[in-house]
Amino acid sequence: MKNRKLALLLSGLLIGAIAVALVYFGNPKNMGFCIACFIRDIAGATGMHQAAVVQYIRPEILGLVLGAFVMSLLGKEFSPRGGSAPVTRFCLGFMVMVAALVFLGCPLRMVLRIAGGDLNAVIGLVGFAAGILAGVLFLKKGYSLKRTYRQPLMEGLLFPGIQVVLLVLLLAAPALLIFSESGPGSMRAPIFIALAAGLIVGALAQRTRLCMVGGIRDLVMFKDWTLLLGFLGILIAALVGNIIFGWFKLSMVGQPVAHIDGLWNALSMFAVGLGSVMLGGCPLRQLILAGEGNSDSAVTVFGYLVGAAFAHNFKLASAATAIAEDGSISGGPTMGGKVVTIAIIVLLLVLAIANTKQEKAK
Amino acid sequence: MQIDARGLSCPQPVLLTQQALKSQPASVEILVDNKTAEGNVTRFAAKAGYSVAVREENGDFILTLTK
Numbered sequence: 080m081k082n083r084k085l086a087l088l089l090s091g092l093l094i095g096a097i098a099v100a101l102v103y104f105g106n107p108k109n110m111g112f113c114i115a116c117f118i119r120d121i122a123g124a125t126g127m128h129q130a131a132v133v134q135y136i137r138p139e140i141l142g143l144v145l146g147a148f149v150m151s152l153l154g155k156e157f158s159p160r161g162g163s164a165p166v167t168r169f170c171l172g173f174m175v176m177v178a179a180l181v182f183l184g185c186p187l188r189m190v191l192r193i194a195g196g197d198l199n200a201v202i203g204l205v206g207f208a209a210g211i212l213a214g215v216l217f218l219k220k221g222y223s224l225k226r227t228y229r230q231p232l233m234e235g236l237l238f239p240g241i242q243v244v245l246l247v248l249l250l251a252a253p254a255l256l257i258f259s260e261s262g263p264g265s266m267r268a269p270i271f272i273a274l275a276a277g278l279i280v281g282a283l284a285q286r287t288r289l290c291m292v293g294g295i296r297d298l299v300m301f302k303d304w305t306l307l308l309g310f311l312g313i314l315i316a317a318l319v320g321n322i323i324f325g326w327f328k329l330s331m332v333g334q335p336v337a338h339i340d341g342l343w344n345a346l347s348m349f350a351v352g353l354g355s356v357m358l359g360g361c362p363l364r365q366l367i368l369a370g371e372g373n374s375d376s377a378v379t380v381f382g383y384l385v386g387a388a389f390a391h392n393f394k395l396a397s398a399a400t401a402i403a404e405d406g407s408i409s410g411g412p413t414m415g416g417k418v419v420t421i422a423i424i425v426l427l428l429v430l431a432i433a434n435t436k437q438e439k440a441k
Numbered sequence: 442m443q444i445d446a447r448g449l450s451c452p453q454p455v456l457l458t459q460q461a462l463k464s465q466p467a468s469v470e471i472l473v474d475n476k477t478a479e480g481n482v483t484r485f486a487a488k489a490g491y492s493v494a495v496r497e498e499n500g501d502f503i504l505t506l507t508k
Contacts, residue, residue, distance in 0.1 A: 083484070156476050158500075163448065218456060226448030229500075288477055293451060301455060301485060359450030 083287075084305050090283040091312020097276050098191050098313070099320030101139070104268035108326060108335035109195040111317070112139060112280065113188035114362035115179035116336075118380070119387035119396075120264050121245070124256045127388035130396075132262025136249040138270050140366065141242040142277020147285035147370030148239040149278075154286070159235025161374030164224040167430060168375050171358050172365070172382025173389070174423045178350035180387065180396035181416045183337055185362045186291035186351065190310060192337060194317030196329035199337050199344050206345030210352025211295045214431070218300070218356065222435040227375055235372025238380070246274070263336055284367045291361035292352065338400040343412040343420060350423045357431060395419050442466055446482070447474040447501060454478040455485045458506075462489050468507040474500065 098111030110116055116133070123134030151157040179185050182203050184192060189207065192200035214222075248255060249270065259265040267273065283289065287309060294307030321327040331339050338344070355361045358379055360368065365383075368376035390396040398410040412420075444461050446454035454473050461469050469491075473479050479502045483493045491506040 083480075154476075158475060160448070160474075163450065218452070223453055224450060227450075228448060288480075290451075297452060300452060301459065303485070303488075305484075359452075 084308055087287050087289065087305055087309040088312045090287045090289060091309040091314075092316040093312075094280050094283060094289070094309075095191075095194065095313040095316025095318075096320055097280060099317055099324065101268045101273065101276055102326070103324065104272050105266055106268050106273075107263045107266045109192045109197060110184075110188060110263065110336060111191060112276075113184050113191070114140070114143075114366060115176055115185035115383070115387070116183075116188060116263070118176070118362075118383045119180060119391070120259075122384050122387040123264060123391070124258060126257055127384070128391035130391040131264075132259050133264040133391070134257045134259045135264045135267055136245055136256060137267070138246070138249065138274035139277040139280075141246050141249075142274045142279075143281035143284070143363070143366050144239055144242045144370040146278035146281025147367040148281075150282040150285040151371040156285075157235065157372050159230040159232055159372040159374065160227040161230045161234060161378075163227040163375050164434075165375055165378045167224060167434070168358060168379045169382040169385075171354050171427075171430070172379035173386035174427060175351050175354035175358070175362065176383040176386030177390045177395055178347045178354065178420060178423055179362070180390040181347035181412055181420050182344055182351065183397055183399065186355070187313070187361070187363050189348065190291065190313050191317050192334065194314050194327075195321050195334070196327045197334040197337050198329065198331045199334060199339055199341065202341045203344045203348040206348035207352040208295055209345075210349040210354075211292060211356055212299060213349070214353045214356025215296060215299050217431040217435050220435050222357070222431055224357075224359075224434060227373070230372075230374055234374050238369045238372075238374070238377040281367060281370060284363060285371065288364075289367075290364040292355040293360060293364070295352075296356055332400070332402065336399045338397050338411040340397075340411045343397070343417060346424065347412075347416075347420050350420060350427060353424070353427050353431070357427065357434075390416075442468075443470040443472065445472045446478060447472050449478075451477070452481070455481045458482050458485055462486070462491070462506070465508070468505060471504040471506065473502050473504065476502075478502075479504065
């Protein structure tokens with residue numbers, strides 16, 4: 080049991096260090112890794128949304144899935160499964176993504192933002208933890224999306240296969256895709272470094288079952304620190320890395336790709352926490368499970384992808400806070416983003432209640 | 442007592458185990474269908490003072506927890 084805790088901590092440290100290295104090689108600050116941002120960039124690169132500053136096929140995402148896929152084959156854990164409320168999972172994925180884009184990051188980026196000194200992300204963490212606690216209450220009352228079942232081999236191979244297709248497109252036919260020329264989407268580590276980073280993190284996350292939601296959840300439900308050690312490892316390594324490179328800056332204002340509206344940072348991450356508990360894992364974990372052949376997680380990722388496109392097409396995603404020379408502040412959550420965040424929280428609660436049934440004693 | 446936790450998302454297999462162990466039964470059988478759940482249930486049961494024997498059957502794992 081000690082070994083597993085050590086493995087989580089070491090993997091977390093390595094992943095945090097890799098995230099900082101990706102920033103060094105060109106990714107936006109505090110965004111070495113961000114599952115939400117990078118899936119959003121992929122949605123943009125394929126023309127699903129037209130936000131010109133966030134369009135790119137992020138090799139990190141392809142690497143994460145393929146790293147988990149290869150590792151699950153080696154460990155004889157690759158197992159095509161699915162059939163547990165796929166439409167509900169698609170909708171949950173959609174909502175988690177829209178909420179993450181109101182905050183401006185998935186739980187993994189939230190940790191990386193905290194490690195960069197971004198106090199807005201600390202407020203996000205408070206909301207995130209509250210969302211997880213709400214999810215735990217439903218789990219304890221019997222919340223479940225019911226069982227998955229074995230599926231044909233091809234069902235499990237399709238999602239990793241899609242990553243290979245995207246990789247081939249990125250390498251052989253980039254002219255077919257849309258890439259940002261300015262903004263976060265234009266800031267990127269070289270393809271093979273990004274791909275290698277994804278493969279390593281995907282393999283580590285598959286082996287250790289790292290999950291940003293599972294840490295707080297398991298601590299609350301089972302007094303089990305194991306997964307939280309991964310979370311802490313990432314935080315520590317990224318913090319040290321940011322200090323070494325001189326990127327650490329403790330503040331609310333002036334943080335990279337972040338906004339300063341505390342209420343909406345907290346509420347959006349509440350939705351991400353609750354929705355992710357309802358899905359059984361954070362966005363990173365869903366990518367890893369999809370790589371292992373879980374088609375419910377693949378459907379969840381499709382929900383993320385479509386949610387990201389809608390978030391930009393309907394102006395629900397927040398813009399980073401910018402302060403002009405005359406002191407005027409722009410950016411922050413949009414009116415649509417605020418309305419939809421509330422709607423998402425209500426809908427999540429409705430879905431949680433609808434899928435909670437008090438188990439009768441047998 | 443046997444609990445079928447096959448195909449359930451995290452952390453339901455462990456949660457069902459936790460609920461089953463509340464009454465401190467002498468032994469319980471937990472069925473899971475993946476290594477993640479097998480590991481999670483095994484660790485939880487060990488922490489609760491149960492010894493765990495695992496056997497694999499048609500891709501499922503049958504965990505026998507005894508006090």
